[in-house]
Amino acid sequence: MGKKRASTPMLPDTVHKLPREERFAYARLLAYMARIDNELTIDEMAMFEQRLGTALLSPNQRDMIRAALKNPPTLEECLEELSGEAGRLALRDAVMMAAADGTVDEDERDALEDISEHLGLSEDAVDRLLEWTVKGYRWMKEGYELLDSLGE
């Protein structure tokens, strides 16, 4: 069993490898995205907490990010601190968060396009990430179905 899957790719997530300040800026942007429509569903909260966990922030930084959920920064403030890899990973995960409740509304879409533009990404970057996210959610759903089938 283990031998067959020895070529399983290593987790390609690199958020936890970013410098501490960049991980904080990444998480701050996600806090902004979480509150963009003034609603925070359990799906969004779970996704936010998951990404916050991955970022391996210090307890003090976590407190600051949770405070940012209550009083979100502006998008401009978030973007000032973001560039390069941290920015791209933040956009990727912002797309996943925006889609976590099943729809991406206009405000979320505008913010995603603004982030992409700030990072100087190609015009179709958000569309491609949304397509990728849909595939990922399909994979997650298959995982739930697989889990259900284990009881049969």
Next chain:
Amino acid sequence: MFPDGLVHRSAQELVRYAEALVYIAAADGELVRDEIAIIEAMMGRAMLHPESRVTVRAGFEQPIPLEQSLADLDQTMVRYILRDAALVAAVDGAYDTKEVRALKIIAKAGDVSTQQLSALLDWVAEGWQWFEQGTQHLEKSA
């Protein structure tokens, strides 16, 4: 990942869940940063209380025995653990013999056959490939 039935579980069950994941991650030796990151992500997704997370982190150096974490849990809960343990075990790129042994112990506790466990590991590999495609999209867009 979307939340699932995990968020409706008791704080005590969620601590057991996280402790089992720590055991799996540590099965092949000392915990590395990649493994800690995925455990923290799983605890976040399950929305484990911050104080409970402190309890779980205390086991990073000396994990709680797997059998102790699994004791008296219902099969649905054990299967959640199995799914996420498979994700954690894959984080460093391969399933170590000790990780496979631990996954089999969890599968047995959850009444999951070897064939079903194999299907679960295939699902994990597909997910890793999907995630990697996200990184490739970002690189192409830059």
